[in-house]
Amino acid sequence: MRLFLSLATVLLAVGGVQAADFAATKGSGLIDHDFGGAYGGLQVGGAWGAVQLGVNPSVSVATNAVFGGAHLGYTVVTGHVAAGVEADVNGASASGRFVYGALPGSYAQNLFGSADARLGWVSGQAMVFALAGYAWTTLEGRYAGADSSAVRSGYVVGGGLDYALTDQFSWRLEYRYYDFGRQDFGIAPFSARIADNILRAGVSYRFGGF
Numbered sequence: 001m002r003l004f005l006s007l008a009t010v011l012l013a014v015g016g017v018q019a020a021d022f023a024a025t026k027g028s029g030l031i032d033h034d035f036g037g038a039y040g041g042l043q044v045g046g047a048w049g050a051v052q053l054g055v056n057p058s059v060s061v062a063t064n065a066v067f068g069g070a071h072l073g074y075t076v077v078t079g080h081v082a083a084g085v086e087a088d089v090n091g092a093s094a095s096g097r098f099v100y101g102a103l104p105g106s107y108a109q110n111l112f113g114s115a116d117a118r119l120g121w122v123s124g125q126a127m128v129f130a131l132a133g134y135a136w137t138t139l140e141g142r143y144a145g146a147d148s149s150a151v152r153s154g155y156v157v158g159g160g161l162d163y164a165l166t167d168q169f170s171w172r173l174e175y176r177y178y179d180f181g182r183q184d185f186g187i188a189p190f191s192a193r194i195a196d197n198i199l200r201a202g203v204s205y206r207f208g209g210f
Helices: 002-026
Strands: 037-048 050-053 059-062 065-078 081-100 103-123 126-143 146-164 169-187 190-208
Touching (some): 050 103, 065 103, 065 190, 103 169, 103 190
Antiparallel strands (some): 037 065, 103 126
16 A cells, blocks of 8 residues: 555656646646546545345445555547546455354455446546446455355446646546445355445556557
8 A cells, every 4th residue: 555655646746847837738728638548547545335244134344445556548539528448456455354143254355446438528637537347356254264255246337537737647536336246155154245435546647649
């Protein structure tokens, strides 16, 4: 996590050298920033929610966590309309302990990522966008002395704002909802309903079209 924060700070410092002149040129909103082409960057954020363990009865385990990761994407802009694809991967601190049926257990969700399609609207330095796509996560469970792990697929939907600082650098703020359905860990009666709400901020560097 410290590495992601340090890299984001360096990227911001480099981009800030040009930010004042860039804002003076495009701050009026009369000139749309070119968000087109390939880009990559880093993000950090927080997740909140709960994992529902078992069926009848069920136990709720909080999944509040912090995370950091990297993203890579490509955008095509036609007029004010932007469309593109993006993939990302994240490391998270989501974990919890619980007691179910008088027996102790634990749960962890350490990695997650997605590949999504994005549709946006560009005005001046800003681009608002919606996204939807495929998502995956790694899961680890321990219950009654037995261990289990799985890679679970699901979907992600959300939206956010990209704001250009210079011709190459932009900041972003996003909300995402991930749903991975119910995972049977193979340890009766341990199954889990997995869904995550995520708010994240990031910085991107645009390589341009090719």
